[in-house]
Amino acid sequence: MLAVGLAAGFAMHRSDFCIAGAFRDVFLFGSTFMLKMTGIAVLAAMALIEALRVTGIAPSVAGGPPTLGNLPGGIIFGFGMVLAGGCAVGILYKTGAGNASALAALAGAVTGSGLYAELHPALLPFTTGALGTKATTLPQLLELSPALPAGLTVAAGGWFLFRMARKGELSRGGSARGYIEPWITASLLALLTAGAVAVTGMPLGITTFYAKTAAWLENLAAPGHVSSLAYFGAAGFKLTTPLGIEIKGGAGPVFDSIALIQGATIAGILGGSFLSSLALGEFRPRFAIPARHYLTAFAGGVILALGARIGFGCNVWYVLGGLPAFKLQAVLFTAGLFPGAWLGGLLLKRLI
Amino acid sequence: MADEPVKEILLDLRGQICPSTLLVALREMNALRSELKAKTVRIIILTTNRDSTVTIPGAAANMGYEVSVETEEDAYRIVIGLHGD
Numbered sequence: 001m002l003a004v005g006l007a008a009g010f011a012m013h014r015s016d017f018c019i020a021g022a023f024r025d026v027f028l029f030g031s032t033f034m035l036k037m038t039g040i041a042v043l044a045a046m047a048l049i050e051a052l053r054v055t056g057i058a059p060s061v062a063g064g065p066p067t068l069g070n071l072p073g074g075i076i077f078g079f080g081m082v083l084a085g086g087c088a089v090g091i092l093y094k095t096g097a098g099n100a101s102a103l104a105a106l107a108g109a110v111t112g113s114g115l116y117a118e119l120h121p122a123l124l125p126f127t128t129g130a131l132g133t134k135a136t137t138l139p140q141l142l143e144l145s146p147a148l149p150a151g152l153t154v155a156a157g158g159w160f161l162f163r164m165a166r167k168g169e170l171s172r173g174g175s176a177r178g179y180i181e182p183w184i185t186a187s188l189l190a191l192l193t194a195g196a197v198a199v200t201g202m203p204l205g206i207t208t209f210y211a212k213t214a215a216w217l218e219n220l221a222a223p224g225h226v227s228s229l230a231y232f233g234a235a236g237f238k239l240t241t242p243l244g245i246e247i248k249g250g251a252g253p254v255f256d257s258i259a260l261i262q263g264a265t266i267a268g269i270l271g272g273s274f275l276s277s278l279a280l281g282e283f284r285p286r287f288a289i290p291a292r293h294y295l296t297a298f299a300g301g302v303i304l305a306l307g308a309r310i311g312f313g314c315n316v317w318y319v320l321g322g323l324p325a326f327k328l329q330a331v332l333f334t335a336g337l338f339p340g341a342w343l344g345g346l347l348l349k350r351l352i
Numbered sequence: 353m354a355d356e357p358v359k360e361i362l363l364d365l366r367g368q369i370c371p372s373t374l375l376v377a378l379r380e381m382n383a384l385r386s387e388l389k390a391k392t393v394r395i396i397i398l399t400t401n402r403d404s405t406v407t408i409p410g411a412a413a414n415m416g417y418e419v420s421v422e423t424e425e426d427a428y429r430i431v432i433g434l435h436g437d
Contacts, residue, residue, distance in 0.1 A: 013402075016401075016402040016403040018370060018403065020370075021370065021371065025371070028371070028375075029371075029374070029411075031407075085369040085370040085371075086370065099367065099400075100367055101367075101368070101369040101370075172406050173406070174402070174405060174406045175405050175409075175421045175428075176402040176405045176406075176423075176428065179402070281425070282400065284400070284426050285367075286366050288367070289367045289368050289369070290368070293368060293369040293372065296369060297369055348371075349375065352375050
């Protein structure tokens with residue numbers, strides 16, 4: 001997972017592959033380019049995940065039936081990521097490249113995760129509320145083989161991309177040093193997501209480690225309080241990987257499978273973007289930025305983390321990994337990102 | 353008018369939160385629309401935001417302004433407005 005993170009961090013920095021921007025810029029600047037690039041990542045991952053299913057390498061992607069928390073979680077997350085200046089992974093690759101406001105957003109995400117642990121008992125009855133179906137994916141709900149919607153979506157999306165390529169609209173022609181066209185990074189992200197699914201049975205995950213970090217930090221000051229919090233005591237992840245390894249873990253202050261998987265991914269993304277920016281001579285952290293930028297990013301990080309916990313995942317988990325597998329949770333969360341990003345953009349214009 | 357020296361407005365936006373650079377650039381381009389069209393002003397933006405080297409030139413070109421991106425040691429320098437005088 002360290003290698004996966006390194007590759008993702010490196011490529012995301014080179015392309016400035018901002019998924020928060022992809023949703024935000026549709027509303028803020030009327031630009032759909034990065035949303036289309038994110039669409040490439042989804043389509044390519046869809047083809048790869050379906051291939052993993054058909055070949056029996058990874059019969060399914062982790063995740064249960066949809067709940068009441070998924071849609072509002074997406075709205076809150078979308079709102080937060082726009083204020084934070086990056087999504088769950090965006091604030092990582094930007095921090096790795098020396099961006100001070102992204103570091104503030106990261107601190108906010110850890111703080112927000114700690115705050116969620118306090119609110120967890122009150123929110124859980126709502127967020128886990130059932131939506132009347134035990135189906136975890138759209139094909140299950142419609143009693144279809146996943147091959148049909150996957151085949152149709154990939155074919156339609158492929159035709160759309162083919163037309164874009166013929167018109168020269170896939171390329172952005174960036175003039176930044178060492179620029180990698182975003183469609184290449186999108187394809188790489190799909191490959192890395194499929195690799196994660198094949199090995200761990202899960203999409204790429206990030207935000208539970210933010211909660212774990214909050215638990216570790218709180219544990220230094222108030223271990224008794226941390227052990228009294230139900231969220232930190234729960235094992236949110238219980239699954240058997242396609243390789244037959246039992247994974248069990250959660251947000252608690254212990255070094256479990258989730259700490260290993262997500263921690264390595266995060267370290268890789270930070271390291272990958274750091275190495276990329278260093279190689280380009282661009283690693284020059286600047287802390288002299290307006291105070292309101294720090295405050296906006298920190299608040300955005302807090303809100304983003306709350307959204308991730310209420311929705312049981314982040315955009316990397318759902319958009320890059322869940323949506324390609326037609327997970328109903330991912331459909332709801334992604335649908336929520338649009339109004340969230342729109343509202344975030346409205347506020348951001350006033351704050352900046 | 354043509355003989356008047358071109359006024360330069362320097363905006364140092366290095367390290368700022370995304371998408372502050374593009375928002376500020378758009379705001380300035382709109383505020384200085386008549387001066388940019390009369391070619392009496394040039395906006396110079398210093399940024400470390402890699403995405404801005406694509407989005408700002410795109411927006412400026414759409415508005416009909418000359419625009420260039422230069423790579424400096426610690427930033428990208430985006431010049432909007434009259435060039436080559």
